[in-house]
Amino acid sequence: MPRPISITVDLNAIRHNFNYAQSLGAKHKNGDSLDNVSQTMAVIKADAYGHGAVATARALDGKATLLAVSSIEEAVSLRQNHIKTPILLLEGCFCSSELSVLDDLNLQVVLHNQHQIEELLNTSLDEPADVWLKIDTGMHRLGISAADANHTYQTLANSKNVRSIVLMTHFAMSDQPNHTFFKRQHEDFHNLVKELSTTDQLIPNSAANSAAVMSAPESHGTWNRPGIMLYGISPFDHENTFSAPLIPAMQFHSKIIALRQVNAGESVGYGATWTATQPSIIATVAAGYGDGYPRAAKSGTPVMINGHIAPLAGRVSMDMLCVDVTQLNNVKLGDDVELWGKKLSVNEVAQWADTLGYELVTRMPTRAKRIFINE
Numbered sequence: 112m113p114r115p116i117s118i119t120v121d122l123n124a125i126r127h128n129f130n131y132a133q134s135l136g137a138k139h140k141n142g143d144s145l146d147n148v149s150q151t152m153a154v155i156k157a158d159a160y161g162h163g164a165v166a167t168a169r170a171l172d173g174k175a176t177l178l179a180v181s182s183i184e185e186a187v188s189l190r191q192n193h194i195k196t197p198i199l200l201l202e203g204c205f206c207s208s209e210l211s212v213l214d215d216l217n218l219q220v221v222l223h224n225q226h227q228i229e230e231l232l233n234t235s236l237d238e239p240a241d242v243w244l245k246i247d248t249g250m251h252r253l254g255i256s257a258a259d260a261n262h263t264y265q266t267l268a269n270s271k272n273v274r275s276i277v278l279m280t281h282f283a284m285s286d287q288p289n290h291t292f293f294k295r296q297h298e299d300f301h302n303l304v305k306e307l308s309t310t311d312q313l314i315p316n317s318a319a320n321s322a323a324v325m326s327a328p329e330s331h332g333t334w335n336r337p338g339i340m341l342y343g344i345s346p347f348d349h350e351n352t353f354s355a356p357l358i359p360a361m362q363f364h365s366k367i368i369a370l371r372q373v374n375a376g377e378s379v380g381y382g383a384t385w386t387a388t389q390p391s392i393i394a395t396v397a398a399g400y401g402d403g404y405p406r407a408a409k410s411g412t413p414v415m416i417n418g419h420i421a422p423l424a425g426r427v428s429m430d431m432l433c434v435d436v437t438q439l440n441n442v443k444l445g446d447d448v449e450l451w452g453k454k455l456s457v458n459e460v461a462q463w464a465d466t467l468g469y470e471l472v473t474r475m476p477t478r479a480k481r482i483f484i485n486e
């Protein structure tokens with residue numbers, strides 16, 4: 112029997128979550144005018160947050176009309192796997208030679224600093240590029256300043272190397288849409304979009320990531336850019352339980368490979384950090400940090416065995432972890448263990464490890480192959 116670890120990705124769940132994101136963007140902001148419908152791209156960078164970018168792109172073929180990745184390498188890998196959907200490079204080009212393949216590969220490109228803008232303006236292209244001009248409205252990570260936006264926008268609009276421009280920004284606190292920081296970023300961006308628009312029709316614009324798609328409809332633009340919600344994970348890290356309409360796509364399971372009794376006062380695992388306070392039954396599960404389970408998860412982290420929660424006991428090892436199953440009935444060798452998935456939220460496990468569901472799924476190693484269902 113192979114090592115019993117499994118990482119299953121439900122592609123129907125991803126399609127469902129995409130439909131949900133799209134339906135939120137399709138809520139009309141002002142009356143029924145179709146002009147107000149936001150289009151939804153699928154952010155599938157970092158191997159679709161660990162879920163498999165090629166499989167995700169295939170699952171969304173015919174649904175998502177734009178995909179977003181971080182680098183040309185990620186885009187090339189999709190093209191080599193016959194994904195034809197246009198792709199946006201979220202960090203733009205890392206060197207000017209990448210500009211010459213944008214058209215061949217059907218790529219759109221973010222321009223986030225003056226260096227990238229100069230390179231585009233001064234290069235010679237066979238076909239003009241579709242560009243996304245990124246404005247720094249407060250995240251202070253990427254983007255040109257709002258003060259430079261008008262002049263830069265006009266320069267790009269007049270360049271023979273530019274076919275179209277979308278104005279974009281990125282929120283620092285969209286998971287707290289009532290926070291003044293979020294409101295100020297949204298207002299500054301919206302005012303800039305209005306300032307650059309010459310008619311009543313706003314110029315193409317994009318700001319909303321998952322949290323804003325779900326909770327700040329006022330920030331929905333021409334394009335919304337959800338990532339984490341497509342995988343069925345709430346962008347609100349305090350939400351351990353499932354947000355009703357989202358279906359988790361990744362299921363991380365293993366099995367019990369050993370069971371033992373320990374006496375009160377005996378410890379479990381490296382560093383002897385967990386000690387039994389009563390005679391206890393310890394189940395050893397074939398999953399550890401080498402499989403993507405966070406080593407930082409503390410004793411007490413919920414683990415689901417046969418559909419019931421039991422607490423992690425002691426430190427997580429490379430290939431194994433231990434669970435105190437004293438309170439569960441009829442636990443046997445070979446029983447199913449859900450580490451996270453449809454019943455146990457990855458955000459809940461992440462909280463016990465002082466991190467986010469985002470990090471846990473994205474850094475899943477390829478040691479255990481992804482099994483794709485509902486392709």
Ligand SMILES: Cc1ncc(COP(=O)(O)O)c(C=O)c1O
Nearest residue numbers: 154201281320321336337338339
């Ligand atoms: C520029 C940009 N847009 C959209 C997203 C998607 O964000 P989320 O996964 O929170 O929806 C990201 C992800 O970090 C991003 O960097």
